[in-house]
Amino acid sequence: MFPRPLTWILSTGVLLCTAAGHGADLEVELRGIHSSEGQALVAIHRRTQGGDFPSDASVVANASAPAATEAVVVVFRGLPPGEYAVAAFHDANGDGELNANFVGMPTEGYGFSNDARGFMGPPPFHDAAFSLGADAGTTRLVVNVAGAEPAR
Amino acid sequence: MNHFGLSRRNALRFLASAPLLSAGALRAGTAEEFAAGLARDRRLLAFATPRAREVAAPLRTVAGRLPAELTGTLWRNGPAEHDRFGHRYGHWFDGDGMLQAFTFDGTGVTHRGRILDTPKRRRETQAGRRVLPAFGTVPPDPDAIRRPDDMNAANTSALAHGERLLALWEGGSALEVDPETLATRGFVRWRDDLAGLPFGAHPKRERDGTVWNIGVVINPRPMLLLYRIGPAGTLDGFGHLPVDPLGMVHDFVVTERRLVALLPPFVVEPERFASGHTSFLDAHAWRPELGTRALVFDKDTLAPVGRHALPAGFHFHHGNGWEERDGTIHLDVCQAPDPQFVLRDLRAPMHGEWRFPSVHPGYRRVALRPDGAALIDDAAPGVTEFPRIDPRRVGLRHRRVFVLHGPGPTESGPATWVLQRIASLDPDGGVVEHWSYPPHQLPEEHVFVPRGPAEGDGWLLGPFLDVARREGGLHVFDARRLADGPLWEGTLPYPMPLGLHGTFVAG
Ligand SMILES: [Fe+2]
Numbered sequence: 023m024f025p026r027p028l029t030w031i032l033s034t035g036v037l038l039c040t041a042a043g044h045g046a047d048l049e050v051e052l053r054g055i056h057s058s059e060g061q062a063l064v065a066i067h068r069r070t071q072g073g074d075f076p077s078d079a080s081v082v083a084n085a086s087a088p089a090a091t092e093a094v095v096v097v098f099r100g101l102p103p104g105e106y107a108v109a110a111f112h113d114a115n116g117d118g119e120l121n122a123n124f125v126g127m128p129t130e131g132y133g134f135s136n137d138a139r140g141f142m143g144p145p146p147f148h149d150a151a152f153s154l155g156a157d158a159g160t161t162r163l164v165v166n167v168a169g170a171e172p173a174r
Numbered sequence: 175m176n177h178f179g180l181s182r183r184n185a186l187r188f189l190a191s192a193p194l195l196s197a198g199a200l201r202a203g204t205a206e207e208f209a210a211g212l213a214r215d216r217r218l219l220a221f222a223t224p225r226a227r228e229v230a231a232p233l234r235t236v237a238g239r240l241p242a243e244l245t246g247t248l249w250r251n252g253p254a255e256h257d258r259f260g261h262r263y264g265h266w267f268d269g270d271g272m273l274q275a276f277t278f279d280g281t282g283v284t285h286r287g288r289i290l291d292t293p294k295r296r297r298e299t300q301a302g303r304r305v306l307p308a309f310g311t312v313p314p315d316p317d318a319i320r321r322p323d324d325m326n327a328a329n330t331s332a333l334a335h336g337e338r339l340l341a342l343w344e345g346g347s348a349l350e351v352d353p354e355t356l357a358t359r360g361f362v363r364w365r366d367d368l369a370g371l372p373f374g375a376h377p378k379r380e381r382d383g384t385v386w387n388i389g390v391v392i393n394p395r396p397m398l399l400l401y402r403i404g405p406a407g408t409l410d411g412f413g414h415l416p417v418d419p420l421g422m423v424h425d426f427v428v429t430e431r432r433l434v435a436l437l438p439p440f441v442v443e444p445e446r447f448a449s450g451h452t453s454f455l456d457a458h459a460w461r462p463e464l465g466t467r468a469l470v471f472d473k474d475t476l477a478p479v480g481r482h483a484l485p486a487g488f489h490f491h492h493g494n495g496w497e498e499r500d501g502t503i504h505l506d507v508c509q510a511p512d513p514q515f516v517l518r519d520l521r522a523p524m525h526g527e528w529r530f531p532s533v534h535p536g537y538r539r540v541a542l543r544p545d546g547a548a549l550i551d552d553a554a555p556g557v558t559e560f561p562r563i564d565p566r567r568v569g570l571r572h573r574r575v576f577v578l579h580g581p582g583p584t585e586s587g588p589a590t591w592v593l594q595r596i597a598s599l600d601p602d603g604g605v606v607e608h609w610s611y612p613p614h615q616l617p618e619e620h621v622f623v624p625r626g627p628a629e630g631d632g633w634l635l636g637p638f639l640d641v642a643r644r645e646g647g648l649h650v651f652d653a654r655r656l657a658d659g660p661l662w663e664g665t666l667p668y669p670m671p672l673g674l675h676g677t678f679v680a681g
Contacts, residue, residue: 121366123366123367123368123370123371124367124368125371125391125393125394125395125397126394127321127322127370127371128320128321129366132320139317139320140318145318168320
């Protein structure tokens, strides 16, 4: 089984997600959140058989942190070696959902590792994918959560 | 806890959908070829980028007298920043919008203009180059767009409503602008679940203050949106109708009980959807076999209540619509045989080529009968575009339409701008009167401002570009005495590129 985050501790803007077992640590720095309302939600994904990405089936770990306009750092510990992708969004209204308008277009900011972008949608997994080795130590990556502008 | 599985069904559908833009981008312009063209033909100044991002100056009176009782602001919008970071767009409609104000205080007119600070433009400032697809041009190595507002140039028209000043584009949200500073305040969210959806550039305001509008969604599936905005500026109703295939629908009309949209057979084709390297315009196909579809909606329910078939044609604008007691709907339209002028001819000046368009919109009348019959016929000779009516007649029978007009290529030849006249039309009687601009002045849309109680009793405010003096300018006409020429002419100490649409706010 993949480790699930057990807890997170917020300290000076750094969020720690401690997972059981050994493996690599991953620091995800979220940038571009346009307000401090709500929370930032981050998930680590792996490749699935069916290729669904991002989906509930592809999630291996997730975490949330209070939103902030300065960089928010979320740390995942003890990830086993493998290929991963990070997806994150700014849950501005704190309802735990990536809200969408009635045609299904996300109305909250979101982003992926490698700054991978699909056309008005998510990129394919391989565009967002990166590898963590067995003795990778700590890896840091930046995810730009490009938001819809604050609307009036 | 949310796993960011994008688990909402509609979000998944959106995210899984095909891209809007497709392969095979047409070439952008270059500053060099444009400069060479401008040296050959001074009229190309109409498509030059303003020298400054912000401009302000009083207008200098050249001739005539300003009516003292004419007070208020003419807001205008249009693509203006055609060049940036050494990249020149390839289509007239691409450029970042410049919102302009001509403010009449009873003794003089002052002008202000500012290139709108959109998220799109900010992103490009950050990148140090053009990175977002535009209406008719895709820059090299473009960013993928996450939502239509990523490429919102806010460059088409303006709406002042319910204490808000809005810059409108066709493919995305209305952008609220501070009327004092022309700084942007953010996109309008009419309702949370409507955030980011297209709000068209030709809203219609009725006498009771209700504003109607349409929007066209292509992705994830094509649909027409209908908005009813109350006098206070809040959403009073919303409707949508899946329509497949669908492409640009730039304008519509409102009657006493109905909204009517004419859909030209110029539609976005799924098979052209691909990599994000073809512009929105070039993702369209001309499919005359579809004909022009007329869709009629009930204003109370916003549900479709009628469909009519008309011959193929391409149009942007209507003057007005109204209905008879028996339910027959009448409307007028500036319709061309095909969309070549937008596909091809409106690109030419971006490349430094002054081209007389090969096909032209003409003034036509449409009747949609309750039994489903539909008729269309020519209602005035020559070329017409930018129709405006007395705003007190929106949805009611109108007897006057004020248009930019041209006699057509056979009379005028390629020496003049195709729309060299301001004309007053009677929908049933053709051209009532007109005034011809001198060849060195290129007119823009003329906006009607009411004065006395009768229809057509008012002024026309007409911005123009003087390519001989390299100055922008403004004319004020008595709308019932166009042939006499302008009551007043003022000029600016700088040129402005030709814009698109405006709205007048009295006071
Ligand atoms: Fe228009």
